[in-house]
Amino acid sequence: MQESYDAHLCEQTAQQRWESEGLLRAREQAEGDKYYCLCMLPYPSGRLHMGHVRNYTIGDVLTRFQRMHGRNVLQPMGWDAFGLPAENAAIRNGVAPARWTYDNIAYMRRQLRSLGFAIDWSREVATCRPEYYRWNQWLFLRMLDRGLVYRKTGTVNWDPVDQTVLANEQVIDGRGWRTGATVERRELPMYYMKITAYADELLTALDGLAGWPERVKTMQANWIGRSEGVEIGFPHDGGVLKVFTTRADTLLGATYLAIAAEHPLARQAAARDARVAAFVEECRQGGATEAELATQEKKGVPAGVFVRHPLTDEKLPVWVANYVLMAYGEGAVMAVPAHDQRDFEFARKYQLPIKQVLENTLVYTPELRSKFPRDQYEACYFDNTLWKEWYASKSQDKVLVIHSGKYNGMSSQEAIDAIANDLKKKGLGEQRTVCRLRDWGISRQRYWGCPIPIIHCDACGDVPVPDKDLPVVLPEDLVPDGSGNPLAKCEAFIRCICPRCGKPARRETDTMDTFVDSSWYYMRYACRDNSTAMVDRRVNYWLPVDQYIGGIEHAILHLLYSRFWTRVMRDLGLVKFAEPFTNLLTQGMVLNHIFFRKTAAGGITYYSPDEVVLRPDERGQLAGATLKADARPVEYGGMGTMSKSKNNGVDPQALVDKYGADTVRLFMLFAAPPEQTLEWSESGVEGAQRFLKRLWKAVADHVNAGPVTSLEPAALDALQRALRRQVHETIAKVSDDIGRRYTFNTAIAAVMELLNALTRSDDATPQGRAVKQEAYAAITLLLCPMVPHICETLWRELGHAESVMTARWPLADAAARVRERIELVVQVNGKLRGRVAVAADADRESVENAALAEPSVQRFIEGRTVRKVVVVPGKLVNVVV
């Protein structure tokens, strides 16, 4: 066997072998368990980045691990090929998005192949291909049939200079990215998918997703945001103003009503009152994101409208306020400044009355008040100049209702029920459940996306494209220039015949949100060659996905849309499952150092970490950094996600070329557990390479020492037994780390420890070498999912003719793991004071005696009374004095 490790030779040979022996093809099989391992498909941005490498390495480990357990595995790959970056590239370089996208796919496919992932490439899908997106259109039409798609106006960012719709990403500090013009909010007609019709099911089904991280389920539950409350009507001259509230118990504390600027009543008021009109106009300025709306200064104007309180008939003013969202509930709220923090701040600002209707239980009655004097219990008293947390409490231990007539003394819940009941009798209140979740607006005023299959006819209105005319094919030769959607100027695309009346009509030029493409791509991998149906029986074989892996940044939107889309398909009888992803692993981001300089013009120039030299101080901490080019200092911006804008990305290709795929894969897995962020480190990569070289050398030395006799466990001496025990402990640990915990870093560490122990041993006796033979074979199999190329070669050198990809996962031998004596830690008052070795099956009494007899323990208990002895079997003894 060759003495030194040649990564590129290993990798080429192994990849050719897998390919030529057909080991990467997945086939439907009647017998045995299937295992569908799916990684989120990449956007073809041009080059693979480290986040992709991390994602697909994790997926490949699980795929290969399951394969070694005898499962019939599928690991496919595809391209999320529609989207904004292709249009941006077109604006920059004048290249058609289609051309740019297909070139990128070709390059990135080569990169992925060079990393040696066990992907079945025969199933590759690109979402920009008509044979894929025709089924987006087909399902859109089915949803239209069922009333799950509808048209209404929605808000977009409008650049008044370019006369174009901007993505949130293209709005920087309220201005258009290319023009610098102040962005406005504008209303446009758009298509919506009725995800809210599934809100309850999407929420309750989260409980059944045992294989999903708790935090993702919490985020989704909060996103859906189901709340039960009361819809209350406030009568006025022109009708009834409806508000939704979860705090009907505070109804008697309402001192005004607040409505969104887009509320119909606000529009009516604006028509009469210039001040209201000016404010409504002001609200249209700036971005439309929730973060912007939530952080802006709270402002409002009186609408000049008054309503009647439904219980007291009191006259209350209506305000137009920028903190009320039209999209939630009725777009109107009853303001209870005493018990809602936003209302409190608003009321303080505009000197609106604040009426307390909940009292802290500590000072509730006059007797209690005298018992808890104000100066000593200030925090429990109401103060209409200072907000305190308990004002908004619903807990009956904290607050009770006051100043509310017949409801006085009730808890919040009692008052909610009683008030809702009374309102219902008056016809001014209804129990209602409201969701924060909004319907999914899928229209994009952009070119590079899936065309929405609708035809606008002057006579017939909006007419769906007939199924026989699908797909509506997107022309691939247009080049956007930043001034709106080029489709809208493409007469060849727009002009068509109305399928209903046969007269000339115009095609819809909006395209679909790319989240539509990614909501079901994982089904199409199972049947991409079917040109007559969206899905077929093979989908019900492979799906649901057994393991889905992708970035935590997709925890809400992509995963929620996919869960919705799957349910729609289920209800159309297309698939038999409701949840597409049984187990979910959300991987952390890949970070690197950020270095920059401020330019004279006030801008920032970022420098790549490999253009920079680090200067450590005497303690090894980073003291400063200089640019290689001019040796002058640069500023350090900390660790941040690798990105083009921060110029801190590392090109995986350069690393694969330099070290080989196995080294890059090993580093990715070893540097951090998958769910955590991963900090890039070149010296860590070198460490990974060193380990592979040491492993190669160790196996080469062993193999080159000649043939090995067979292992006889009964004939081993104590040292050989100990080494063999470590082999089987390691098998057990790695199996658990990969199979249950997904902590590949600790699995690798355990194998490193085993290799350290093996290379320390110079036992050349026949049985000593037999133990090593077993150990090296085990290591090869244990590492195989992570660094498959080197393992392919080592496996052959260790005497196996068949590919390591067909080998079975090793089993830990329980007999080899048995210990006769174990070491226990002895503490005195919780502090470590010594150790004792006892028989593995020693009873409590003898363990206690051995611990107390220990001299180092004696020193600390001498002259004191032992009050208690805690014995934790197999772990420790704690003597309490």
Place this chain on the structure above:
RNA sequence: GCCCGGGUGGCGGAACAGGUAGACGUAACGGACUUAAAAUCCGUUGGCCGGCAACGGCCGUGCCGGUUCGAGUCCGGCCCCGGGCACCA
């Protein structure tokens, strides 16, 4: 602003059900090999204090407080960093 995570040596991380804090790797330092360097191999390395030494003691997991025989791990409050907030994907 709201929702969800995270914070442990010079650095990445380990400690899985409340039980030995710092496995494994990296960096640094010392040594071996070498004409020399690289590579490789061996050793040391959380801080402070005592001791010639073997060794021993105290402190230590972002900050403050609590529960427990025992807290990195559980509870309450705070600080900082990251992800998401519906048109980036």
